Amino acid sequence: MNCRICSGYTRTIIDLGISPPANSLLDNTRQSVCSYPLVLEYCNSCCNIQLRDCLDSRDLYKNYLYVTPDSKMLNEHYEYLTRFLLSNKYINSDSKVLEIGSNIGLYLNHIRPFVKEILGVDPAENIAKLANAKGVHTICEFFSKELAMDLRNSKGKVDTIIARHCFAHNASPHDLLKGVKVLLDEGGVFVIENAYALNTIENNEFDQIYHEHMFYYSIQSMTKVLEMNGFKLIDILISLVHGGSIVFIAKHISSKNSISNSLRTHLQYEKEKLNMNTLARFSSNAFTLKEDLLKTINAINQRKETIYSYGATAKGNTLLNFLGLDNSIIKYCVDSTSIKQGKYLPGSKIKIINEDFKDVERPDYFLLTAWNYKDEIITKVRNKGNKDSAFIVPFPTLHII
Numbered sequence: 142m143n144c145r146i147c148s149g150y151t152r153t154i155i156d157l158g159i160s161p162p163a164n165s166l167l168d169n170t171r172q173s174v175c176s177y178p179l180v181l182e183y184c185n186s187c188c189n190i191q192l193r194d195c196l197d198s199r200d201l202y203k204n205y206l207y208v209t210p211d212s213k214m215l216n217e218h219y220e221y222l223t224r225f226l227l228s229n230k231y232i233n234s235d236s237k238v239l240e241i242g243s244n245i246g247l248y249l250n251h252i253r254p255f256v257k258e259i260l261g262v263d264p265a266e267n268i269a270k271l272a273n274a275k276g277v278h279t280i281c282e283f284f285s286k287e288l289a290m291d292l293r294n295s296k297g298k299v300d301t302i303i304a305r306h307c308f309a310h311n312a313s314p315h316d317l318l319k320g321v322k323v324l325l326d327e328g329g330v331f332v333i334e335n336a337y338a339l340n341t342i343e344n345n346e347f348d349q350i351y352h353e354h355m356f357y358y359s360i361q362s363m364t365k366v367l368e369m370n371g372f373k374l375i376d377i378l379i380s381l382v383h384g385g386s387i388v389f390i391a392k393h394i395s396s397k398n399s400i401s402n403s404l405r406t407h408l409q410y411e412k413e414k415l416n417m418n419t420l421a422r423f424s425s426n427a428f429t430l431k432e433d434l435l436k437t438i439n440a441i442n443q444r445k446e447t448i449y450s451y452g453a454t455a456k457g458n459t460l461l462n463f464l465g466l467d468n469s470i471i472k473y474c475v476d477s478t479s480i481k482q483g484k485y486l487p488g489s490k491i492k493i494i495n496e497d498f499k500d501v502e503r504p505d506y507f508l509l510t511a512w513n514y515k516d517e518i519i520t521k522v523r524n525k526g527n528k529d530s531a532f533i534v535p536f537p538t539l540h541i542i
């Protein structure tokens with residue numbers, strides 16, 4: 142019960158029971174998979190929110206099935222982020238950029254025209270292979286101080302290090318920051334993007350809790366972990382992706398940059414909003430949603446109408462397992478990722494199918510487990526001629542479209 146940022150005492154916020162690692166999809170329904178606790182803790186000293194029980198990253202990422210989807214919303218987000226980085230002069234045409242957890246290289250490919258050099262680092266063998274095949278040079282390794290020293294000695298320092306939706310996937314942010322410290326040029330920027338803890342809490346997104354998400358960063362906890370490692374937070378960018386995300390801009394502590402107005406304002410707001418009361422409400426809301434959603438689903442089931450889930454997401458697994466739903470109630474899960482199709486969700490053992498519906502009936506309802514792509518997915522389904530299946534959207538409040 143200690144904070145992995147400041148070692149302070151932590152208290153439990155919410156206990157979702159046990160769940161299998163969310164991306165450990167099964168090849169068949171006979172395959173067994175271990176489940177581990179999903180318990181969230183809060184540190185009052187640095188406002189850190191963390192997962193109590195962390196699994197070994199090497200097991201989580203060796204053969205990884207998360208492939209960044211080709212999404213209109215994500216492409217728009219890449220543009221928004223790149224414009225922000227360019228207009229604030231955090232990157233320019235001379236920048237040497239390294240991205241940690243670059244997956245198949247979609248963001249690196251996006252910023253390639255605006256910078257001098259790009260390089261990806263990703264630990265998943267199958268994913269790094271896909272990135273390299275697409276022409277985004279990607280080193281298949283965990284980012285560490287050792288790798289950072291090797292790269293500095295062989296290629297020199299870089300001006301920009303980016304870690305999008307992976308910084309919180311690391312049980313020891315201190316180790317990762319030690320690597321950034323040695324590889325980042327004196328005037329360089331470290332760009333971290335994550336789901337924003339305040340949005341997760343305020344929007345009741347308890348499904349964001351799964352084993353890959355070892356931390357739920359706020360401005361306050363990020364400031365603390367950066368300062369402990371010789372960096373300072375100078376700016377932030379708030380965005381709507383993944384249910385509310387935040388981009389942190391950090392520089393070496395010696396930097397002369399002052400703190401942006403947006404950072405100052407949001408920090409003030411966060412200090413007013415993020416406290417034990419909000420966290421307690423978050424926990425009770427999760428159990429209320431569980432009851433409401435089960436009532437809705439049971440009623441559909443009693444009417445003998447069919448439900449599939451949409452999106453073989455990690456967060457969807459948390460939701461399904463927390464609710465105790467399985468393939469007797471949700472027949473299929475639809476997902477666009479080809480390497481997920483044909484496999485089964487861990488725990489619920491729901492079969493993943495593609496978005497074509499060639500061999501299966503359309504359901505009466507979709508439980509939208511990729512609710513962060515709500516507009517895009519519903520438009521896609523309707524444009525394909527399916528005007529009938531209704532969508533059960535669980536977040537931020539349960540509703541049916």
Ligand code: TYD
Pocket residue numbers: 207210211212451452453454455456457475476477478511513514517518521
């Ligand atoms: P994401 O929300 O990033 O999930 P996670 O909770 O795992 O971080 O992943 C979205 C999933 O939804 C991904 O598996 C691809 C799928 N998807 C579709 O099936 N159709 C779509 O149109 C989109 C945008 C995503």
Ligand code: ZN
Pocket residue numbers: 144145146147148149184185186187188189
């Ligand atoms: Zn702490």
